[in-house]
Amino acid sequence: MKTTPEYNQRIASMTFSSVFPHYVDKVEKKGRTIDELYQVIEWLTGLNVTEIELAISEKLTFADFFESATINPKSDLIKGSICGYKIEELENPLTRKVRMLDKLVDELAKGKSLEKIMRN
Numbered sequence: 001m002k003t004t005p006e007y008n009q010r011i012a013s014m015t016f017s018s019v020f021p022h023y024v025d026k027v028e029k030k031g032r033t034i035d036e037l038y039q040v041i042e043w044l045t046g047l048n049v050t051e052i053e054l055a056i057s058e059k060l061t062f063a064d065f066f067e068s069a070t071i072n073p074k075s076d077l078i079k080g081s082i083c084g085y086k087i088e089e090l091e092n093p094l095t096r097k098v099r100m101l102d103k104l105v106d107e108l109a110k111g112k113s114l115e116k117i118m119r120n
Helices: 005-013 016-029 034-045 049-057 062-067 073-077 093-109
Strands: none
Touching (some): 016 034, 016 093, 034 049
């Protein structure tokens, strides 16, 4: 499934702070912790808890959030479908990063071990 420029722009302009509470709800409903969520986000982005919380408080867009990130080299191992899109087929780099994050949150909520989520 190909994305449109409008879809990619909508993703880029969405704030990380507007999505983060949904991530928290999703993982906590399945018995996982916010600390585990932070670990997963840090693994993907290289941003620590303080930097993640700053991104939330400053209402950074996903574009700005990922601009300040250093993506983990193992992120290429994140594959599969999320929201009807195959991650490895997404051409827009930012949309791919956002969907990789969504995939990791899904894996955490589904009970996958942190070791497997972090592709160790």
